[in-house]
């Protein structure tokens with residue numbers, strides 16, 4: 084395979100399955116802006132964020148379907164635009180499958196086999212059986228969940244090194260979701276393989292994702308290991324007069340509840356809160372709910388902690 088060379092990984096660092104650095108993709112009415120994230124080889128990254136956050140746009144950018152107007156995109160060690168042969172190495176699930184509606188599932192294997200040097204008929208047949216899909220059915224006869232299962236079976240039948248899955252669990256019943264998590268676990272036994280998947284079902288991520296990226300309004304709010312992301316925030320609850328004014332300590336997604344104000348606060352800021360404030364570790368859902376409504380500022384420049392301490396002291400919040 085040839086193509087533009089990617090930035091070499093620093094000595095001793097795990098090679099990256101994918102990386103976006105300072106990426107902007109402008110679709111007109113919507114843009115991904117300054118996206119920075121990296122997934123080391125052998126790991127699973129979950130991509131979360133509210134509707135319209137840009138998850139599909141980001142996955143399509145990794146597939147070369149959208150072109151970045153700024154920044155660099157690397158997939159499996161190749162800077163995009165990638166060589167055509169790289170397609171063999173990537174298993175894809177998209178919201179709309181690129182399969183002919185009149186094909187029977189047997190035809191799917193016949194049609195795709197020539198495009199993949201490592202296509203595995205036995206693997207495809209096994210996955211169709213696992214997902215209880217009838218090989219004689221036509222693509223157009225499949226329900227939404229069955230179509231998703233078919234795409235997953237294709238993605239996992241050509242020995243891909245990277246899976247890019249856009250909401251693969253959407254439309255799946257709980258049994259199929261459980262099966263998919265197990266199948267991805269088996270897939271990852273080979274530590275040269277990596278997975279990026281977007282989802283609104285964060286329970287799936289709690290089980291399988293090592294890394295998380297939270298997107299909102301086309302920007303990365305947070306990206307890192309699952310613990311880094313979960314540890315970065317605390318859910319706080321208190322009376323109006325116990326929580327400091329927003330801007331001194333940023334209160335993400337602050338909302339009034341019957342028992343006071345609830346908000347997400349950066350863990351580093353928790354010592355700045357008053358003693359009466361209740362502090363809990365948030366779930367991933369709570370992080371998405373609270374951060375989703377408040378995209379990060381275009382030019383984030385929060386006051387330095389020392390200055391905030393001064394501000395808090397001046398308000399009697401020391």
Ligand SMILES: Nc1ncnc2c1ncn2[C@@H]1O[C@H](COP(=O)(O)OP(=O)(O)OP(=O)(O)O)[C@@H](O)[C@H]1O
Nearest residue numbers: 110111112113132133134135136137138139140141
């Ligand atoms: N072809 C396009 N041209 C212009 N804008 C687009 C195009 N496709 C998507 N968008 C816009 O980009 C924004 C982000 O969409 P995207 O599908 O990436 O979000 P998402 O996070 O995947 O959302 P969801 O969770 O609802 O699937 C939306 O406002 C959408 O309308």
